[in-house]
Amino acid sequence: MKILQTADNHLGETAYSRIDPSTGLNARGLDFLDSFQNILEVASKERVDVLLVVGDFFTRVNPHPRYLLEVMKDLKKLSKANVVTIFVSGNHETPKMVTTVNPLSLLGQMDNVYVVLEPTSIEIDGIDFVCVPAPPVFDEIKDLFTPLLQKALKDSKSERKILAAHLPLGQAIISSERTLESFIGECVDIKQIPNKFMYTALGHMHRFQQLDQEGMPVIYSGSSERYQWGEEHDDKFAVLIDIEDKVETLNVAATMAGEVRPIHYFSEGQKTRINMALRVAISRILSKLPQTEEHAYAIMQTLFIDEGDFGSLDESGIRDAVSIIRNLTKEFDRVILISHVPTIREIFQGYVLEVVKTRPEESVVKTFGALPE
Numbered sequence: 426m427k428i429l430q431t432a433d434n435h436l437g438e439t440a441y442s443r444i445d446p447s448t449g450l451n452a453r454g455l456d457f458l459d460s461f462q463n464i465l466e467v468a469s470k471e472r473v474d475v476l477l478v479v480g481d482f483f484t485r486v487n488p489h490p491r492y493l494l495e496v497m498k499d500l501k502k503l504s505k506a507n508v509v510t511i512f513v514s515g516n517h518e519t520p521k522m523v524t525t526v527n528p529l530s531l532l533g534q535m536d537n538v539y540v541v542l543e544p545t546s547i548e549i550d551g552i553d554f555v556c557v558p559a560p561p562v563f564d565e566i567k568d569l570f571t572p573l574l575q576k577a578l579k580d581s582k583s584e585r586k587i588l589a590a591h592l593p594l595g596q597a598i599i600s601s602e603r604t605l606e607s608f609i610g611e612c613v614d615i616k617q618i619p620n621k622f623m624y625t626a627l628g629h630m631h632r633f634q635q636l637d638q639e640g641m642p643v644i645y646s647g648s649s650e651r652y653q654w655g656e657e658h659d660d661k662f663a664v665l666i667d668i669e670d671k672v673e674t675l676n677v678a679a680t681m682a683g684e685v686r687p688i689h690y691f692s693e694g695q696k697t698r699i700n701m702a703l704r705v706a707i708s709r710i711l712s713k714l715p716q717t718e719e720h721a722y723a724i725m726q727t728l729f730i731d732e733g734d735f736g737s738l739d740e741s742g743i744r745d746a747v748s749i750i751r752n753l754t755k756e757f758d759r760v761i762l763i764s765h766v767p768t769i770r771e772i773f774q775g776y777v778l779e780v781v782k783t784r785p786e787e788s789v790v791k792t793f794g795a796l797p798e
């Protein structure tokens with residue numbers, strides 16, 4: 426999964442009263458829009474799966490509708506290209522009063538766009554995005570962060586998690602938001618973030634920086650446009666993250682009459698069936714691996730099954746196994762079963778090859794009956 430992380434885009438920000446003659450909008454306001462649109466270009470060029478916006482996308486609760494309109498047009502294109510966009514609310518767009526509408530909620534009406542105004546987790550392709558937006562009382566973030574994170578984690582079931590939060594970290598390099606704005610509270614300590622996430626995406630600090638929390642990367646993308654004079658010499662970035670889609674562990678539970686039981690409670694014949702179920706499941710997963718430009722997994726046309734222990738099955742067990750194998754021919758062009766059991770040979774009459782060892786390191790293949798067309 427490819428993720429493009431950005432934050433603090435501050436759309437709707439205006440300064441210096443210079444008007445762009447063609448649009449009638451504030452010239453600096455258009456700079457902020459341009460910077461965000463540059464990031465969208467990167468998103469489509471890099472074919473990202475998720476655009477993650479970690480707060481202060483809008484600079485105020487009531488941005489000029491022109492910016493909303495432009496952004497909605499852009500997001501529609503992304504949505505059609507199946508890119509998921511996640512907006513986590515920052516302190517600038519989070520209203521202080523319940524009657525005020527967060528401008529992000531308008532964007533949340535679109536397909537493939539998730540807007541997070543309250544702590545929650547969003548699952549995208551098996552990865553949980555655990556999101557902690559800025560609370561209305563942002564100055565108390567140090568004390569509020571841990572309970573808000575707990576709340577967001579309640580909705581998370583996957584082992585694979587990414588944290589996305591809008592907050593000032595005490596360990597971060599000072600940026601304009603901390604020095605020039607009136608953030609009078611205490612900063613969150615990096616130790617308040619557990620290192621159980623694949624990585625942590627943060628917003629609020631305007632300077633790009635990567636910190637380390639017990640081996641877990643903690644990254645501020647920084648703002649997309651220079652927001653105040655303090656950022657005059659800062660370069661601006663968006664962060665491209667590539668998460669490998671490998672599954673590291675596979676938990677398998679064997680059940681009988683709906684109850685999970687330890688494997689040694691099962692008889693030999695039952696173990697054979699469990700074994701078979703596992704092998705069929707794994708072969709199905711392998712045959713369905715995606716073909717991408719970077720990963721050219723072989724197209725699997727032939728499946729070999731070495732039955733190994735079909736001898737412990739009774740005749741009805743063998744017939745069940747055979748019908749499963751026959752079903753696999755829907756997914757594979759050829760299924761070759763290696764067996765020592767005479768019943769199997771009878772069932773597959775006309776489709777049997779016999780391998781006879783003639784000399785050391787030499788065998789001869791004999792066919793019985795007609796081979797399949």
Ligand SMILES: [Mn+2]
Nearest residue numbers: 481515516629
């Ligand atoms: Mn902020």
